[in-house]
Amino acid sequence: NAGVMQNPRHLVRRRGQEARLRCSPMKGHSHVYWYRQLPEEGLKFMVYLQKENIIDESGMPKERFSAEFPKEGPSILRIQQVVRGDSAAYFCASSPSYSDTEAFFGQGTRLTVV
Amino acid sequence: GNSVTQMEGPVTLSEEAFLTINCTYTATGYPSLFWYVQYPGEGLQLLLKATKADDKGSNKGFEATYRKETTSFHLEKGSVQVSDSAVYFCALTTGSGGSYIPTFGRGTSLIVHP
Numbered sequence: 369n370a371g372v373m374q375n376p377r378h379l380v381r382r383r384g385q386e387a388r389l390r391c392s393p394m395k396g397h398s399h400v401y402w403y404r405q406l407p408e409e410g411l412k413f414m415v416y417l418q419k420e421n422i423i424d425e426s427g428m429p430k431e432r433f434s435a436e437f438p439k440e441g442p443s444i445l446r447i448q449q450v451v452r453g454d455s456a457a458y459f460c461a462s463s464p465s466y467s468d469t470e471a472f473f474g475q476g477t478r479l480t481v482v
Numbered sequence: 483g484n485s486v487t488q489m490e491g492p493v494t495l496s497e498e499a500f501l502t503i504n505c506t507y508t509a510t511g512y513p514s515l516f517w518y519v520q521y522p523g524e525g526l527q528l529l530l531k532a533t534k535a536d537d538k539g540s541n542k543g544f545e546a547t548y549r550k551e552t553t554s555f556h557l558e559k560g561s562v563q564v565s566d567s568a569v570y571f572c573a574l575t576t577g578s579g580g581s582y583i584p585t586f587g588r589g590t591s592l593i594v595h596p
Contacts, residue, residue, distance in 0.1 A: 372525075401583060410588035411526075411571065424583060459525055463582065470516055471575075471584045473525040 370395065372462050373442075374474035381450050381481050389445040389477045393462030400443045401471060402435060405457040417443060418465075450481045484509045486572050488587035495562055495594050503557040503590045505546075505572035513574040515539075515548050515555040520569045520589070529557075529570070567594045 373392040381387050393400050402414040413427040417437035437443040447454055457478045461471035489504040514533045518526040530539030535550035544559045572587040
């Protein structure tokens with residue numbers, strides 16, 4: 369059973385470009401969470417999705433950021449018109465559709481905006 | 483809302499020293515508690531967990547006891563190794579209102595010297 373797969377592992381974008389980060393949850397997991405980690409800081413919750421639904425996006429910046437988890441395919445975190453402050457590690461986690469079990473994390477995508 | 487507070491790092495120890503990393507929490511309902519470990523350049527891996535009061539989670543020589551009366555879940559290890567150097571995150575989920583978004587502390591960096 370493959371773990372949570374994120375790609376790309378590293379992404380370099382120029383200011384103003386778009387960044388697309390992909391996350392395939394573990395097989396059988398229908399809950400996906402995105403977190404951002406800045407250097408020397410903890411994990412900041414961004415968004416919680418289930419298939420075709422955004423459940424909680426209270427941690428997402430109101431502009432330029434969006435997320436989706438379509439019926440087919442991976443979850444996508446999209447950042448439009450990136451700025452230097454978007455440089456961070458973005459982690460995806462998934463969990464099964466029941467109970468309060470642990471979340472399983474991907475390896476992360478390290479976004480660098482130049 | 484839910485929150486997790488961890489002691490600030492870095493924690494610097496010599497090999498074979500005793501380790502304690504403090505973690506306290508506030509939560510609605512009855513949370514499940516977790517410790518995750520993050521090695522450099524990697525995602526988070528579950529280290530141990532406890533799902534109800536007085537439970538002790540243990541793995542790889544690490545252990546933590548769910549203390550409801552003090553709302554704590556301190557991580558301990560009797561004899562650390564250089565390979566334990568990593569960042570440790572305390573986390574919880576509550577399932578309150580059907581939302582199982584994991585909440586993380588800021589992380590505590592552990593550095594073990596030979």
